[in-house]
Amino acid sequence: MRATQQPTAHHRVRKSVAIPLLGGVVLAGAIFAVLTLTHHSNGHGVLDRAEKIPTSAIMTSRQLVAASVKSQRDALAPLVDSATPPGRLLPAGSALALVPMTWHQSGNFANAMADIHIPGEAQQKYELGFVRLSGSWRVTFIQGSS
């Protein structure tokens, strides 16, 4: 069974903090706001604290909607590119924007959420994976959220 239904250590700590009755509602609201801003969960366990998206990752993600297939695929990590069948990653005219404060990094690996709009379709949330190679972030997956 996945751990998604289990409280995280972080949450347990929060629960153990005694909150004075006076002002408790305000404080609880503040805690909720902090948790909302620093975590996001998509049903796969809880993500650790989110960070600001590095500029190089933003630049790389923009390549995914470049006009040429080659430019799009240059955004991929080389191994990922070689394993992926030939073809365009996103249709021409697509738009992509990384969602602020959704960057989660562990060493040289990271993920972030993106809003992608494909012409003729409704905007969708995607999760993007990244690997840092020679100081540059490259894409490892583009996964729709549904």
Add this chain to the structure above:
Amino acid sequence: MIRRHVVLVAAISMLASTLMIMPLASRASADSPASCATSQLQPIASNNTSGEPILLVHGITSSPAVFDHSVGGGASLAKRLEALAGVSVWTFDYHSVSLDWVTNPSIGPALATAIGCLESSTGYHVAIVDHSMGGLATQYAMAQNDDQGSPDASNVSGVITIGTPFEGSKLLSAIKNGAGDIKYSNPVEGATIQAYLSYCAGRLDDNFCPLTNILDSPVGTALEYDSPQIRSLPKWPSYVPVFDIAGNMQLKVNIGPLHFTGSVGDGAGSVDSATAHDTTGQPLVITCPVTLLHPMQTLACEHTVLPHNATVVGRVVTEVEKLDGIDTQTATTTTSTTAPTSTGPSASPAATLLASDSSGDSIASTFSVGPPKLVSASGFTDATLSNCDPMDPSRSVATKIVINTRATSSLTETVDFSFLAPLTNPGSMSFVMDYSNGAQCDAESAGLAGVSFKVGPNAPNTFTMYAIDIDAVSPDTPAGDLQALGDWLIQQPSLTIEGNAAGGPFWGPRVITCEGDINNTSYLVPAGQLPASINTGLSSDSCSPQLTQNQ
């Protein structure tokens, strides 16, 4: 079970004349098995300590409870073993220090003491079932001397490991040392691991990402692939039978509308690492398809759930019973540290082809030398691979694969095929489908990882796919002859293979046309039928394709 000691007490003592010659177990009555119990070593049932001992050793961030997890609502592994006649089941607990390396006195050394005590007090060799790092703790313990001065390995009847990363974890190494520094078995493995680890970044308390919580611990360093700590472990004793069980999550990685599939092992270690010490020649590899962003997918072969996977549990029980057979055969031997002849470690499967369908059913079969292996799974397919190990120089150049599907007049199935590691050159494998019976080609995609295509509706349930193995004809085949071979195959009538512009007809990612008019038999190409001018490096063609359909 478990080689029994029939230790004769030699009449060398002043009291010899007053003693009966008796089995060690009886002799130890004053030092009963129950006396072995410590805070770390506990019997599953306190009233059953004298049978042939089975010792369960857990892994990292775990505890003995991992063996007491209900399996499909039924009995746990521990309970299943306890139900065997004449055994006593014990657990070794090191959970409080499980983030330390196995040299911690409370892990490897304490386990050695436990094994020695169980052996000497019961008179039976100990069967050990390890999960994860428990296998490495056992490896360490077996090299320690017991109180008789013999290596603890001589007290062990056999070992069954579940997800033990004998060679360490490439996943851990990739996380800690930099993604570009790891030598992957092939590009697909590397790509899949990179996608998986980027998904796991920041995901705490997620069973899909079991390594996340050990990164900063001593064991997180020790378990890096081929680490100094791994290399400094004592050699695994060759005379101890080992049966390895590995998880093999086949991760489908989406790149927008495209995808590839590759193995991330059980999420903690790779299949080759977890089967490195198997002596049976046929380790059990549990394969399951997984995806990213699939909230409630069943992680049947993930590292932490393997000990309660029904197939695993059933097989562990069977293997323990086999050790019983070993016991029977050697019951008349006296206690000795003389090692039986080793059968030697067997090679890992050279390559495995995984098929999964849109319903989530999956099958996996290993290309192996010998009779074709019949594989089946509920629902989706029965498929028989016509043998042919890509690494075997005597195999066919082309392999025919017959697939049965559930496609009906209204049901379309998506079938994914992907090669698992290791292939010397995954780009050398080409797939050709016979579309003449209704398999659709509009959704086909092919890459280094394999192919994906749709079947039905209105398609017969059986159709054919060919895997044409070019580069693996022989590792030594000259490049010019490979080209000649490719040219020859292309020239055969009614076989059409279209290569990508950059890679040529047989190299690199390729597109398989939808126009192949494939004859069901003429493209099984034994090497002996190739033109003599092509040097395949083959000396014979003993790999005759055989097809069997499992209806």
